[in-house]
Amino acid sequence: MLQFHGSETYIASDELIRSVNIAAALRKPLLIKGEPGTGKTMLAEAIAKSLGMELLIWNIKSTTRAQDGLYVYDTVQRLYDSQFGAEGVDDIGKYIRLGKLGEAFKREEQTVLLIDEIDKADLEFPNDLLWELDKMEFYIPETGETVKAKVRPIVIITSNAEKELPDAFLRRCIFHYIAFPDAPMMERIVKAHYPELEQKLIDSVLEAFYRIREMRGLQKKPSTSEVLDWIQALAIGGIEPERLEKEIPFAGVLLKKTEDLQQAEQLTKGQLRQTERRYVY
């Protein structure tokens, strides 16, 4: 049985690794939820890389229909071709374009299929895929062909919880919620991305980061991807670790909303005022 263990740049918690392996063994889709920036999409890439499989990504948008993932019948092209008597017009198969799901089914080798941000689509979208994900096959009435997966792909589905997913769909998935990484976990993640970083800088960065994250009333909490960007900004800017105790340089990298930035400013000011007061006594 294939075993996923995380990769060099993708640090997964044990719980997540367990869920991935359970999903792979039971051949069920794995539904991943979690705060934005906790590496939901990255997970599929890491799985594909560590298992040496090809990754197919189906990005879901608000206009995506379930049908798009299976196949599209390009009628218009066929009509045009028929006008000019192009070759092979009578072969409908030529005008059937497989979607990502269809592609994954057709592959000889096992692939990793990522259905990214399924909650972006219409409410009924997941229900339209029940059969296809269950049986790993679909029927093309135009050609009378049944596309059946040669090897069941490993299906990873991500959701940002913008919409509730239907129960019938949930019942068929393995579910995992990626909790926000705690400080030791975050340290491992940071080190995986920036191996040469000094321990002192990591410590002060993470200390400052969790202080900001725990501020009350933040509209958008900074996440893993933001802390990684921030470290890069700090490294390029040549900021001394000591400065992080007094101020938040490049706060705009961490906080994306004006109100949040103002609040962070007040927090640092408040701390300064406390130090001043200490001098008075």
Next chain:
Amino acid sequence: MFTDFLYVLRNYGMKTSFNEWNSLMDALELNLNEASLTEFYYMARALLVKRESDYDRFDQAFLEYFKEVKTVEELPKELLDWLSRAHEQTPYDKAEVDARFEGLSLEEIRRMMEERLKEQKEQHHGGNKWIGTGGTSAFGHSGYSPKGIRVGGPGRNRSALQVAEARNYRDFRDDSVLQIRQFQVALKKLRLLSCREDGPKSELNVEKTIEKTCDQGGRLELVMERPRKNQTKLLLLMDSGGSMWSYAELCSRLFQAVNQASHFKDLKIYYFHNCFYDYLFTTPSCSWKDKISTEWVLYNLKEEYKVILVGDGAMAPSELLYRGGSLDYFHSNDQTGLYWLETLKQRFPSAVWLNPIRESHWDYTYGSYTIGLIRERIPMFPLTAAGLEAGVAVLKKGETGL
């Protein structure tokens, strides 16, 4: 197959179905938990829990079911069976076992495990938990099953019960996010499609294409059109007064459903306390600094807005009928609540009232008099999925005269 665990789960409000339970059985059959209770905990959670808000319920149910289990012998027989099977199943394990424990029977090994368990309890725990923090689970007895539990760095050594007991997901427990789907589905029906003036022509009109192509003597001519977009604008007015607190969860579900519905062209939400007068509020706390003039709302929003009022409608008659009847002592009202209700109805002909009080109680509950007065003016529906659906159907028709 220790089915009572399924019923414990269901007792804690989880909607675990037979399908999911079967998957768990399959997983056990494949021995994915590697004969360890910790692994079993995570495996069952991944398979049976479908939303993070249910993690806490699962933890509680798991605790209840497994907490009585103090010794290995008390474990459900099926789990024990799997345990004993594990070492026979994988040849790798067997070789390992044979090498180290040659001549030991399963019984003896089990006894050793129990002893070790006791030791751990005294050394590391002192409590009545039956698995220590020592880094092995009851079944992952070191050396016995090398595949049992691969424990490494900190944070990994916790046993299933400890993980469950920590109840890390308590904060995620948010009962209100459940079941909003039904509301969402009902709201989806509230749409009024019409062509947009702007935007690209991206939809093929088949009828017109055929017509045009025929006109051209068979030369293909495609007719593209602008896709139709939902034009519905919604104004939601919610009562957030004291008597509504008992329905807070229900209202919050509706609120989330409305808020997440992305198909409205515009959505405005205001709050009021029992009945609204000169002012509405932009926050549920209805504090005076967040006020907005009702007149401003009435005259700045066009009449095409559909209005959904949410409230129990139960109040003292004076609040609805008297000038100065407002509950707010400091801000007396010049016009009666009924006047404002009628003005609203005149401005927005398409309006419904959703009432969280059960429909069968409307005629005799506290406030039945005011509820009746409101119902004479604005069609009232119970705040349920079915009620919302009926309300939406009425809103779609346009004018909601009685």
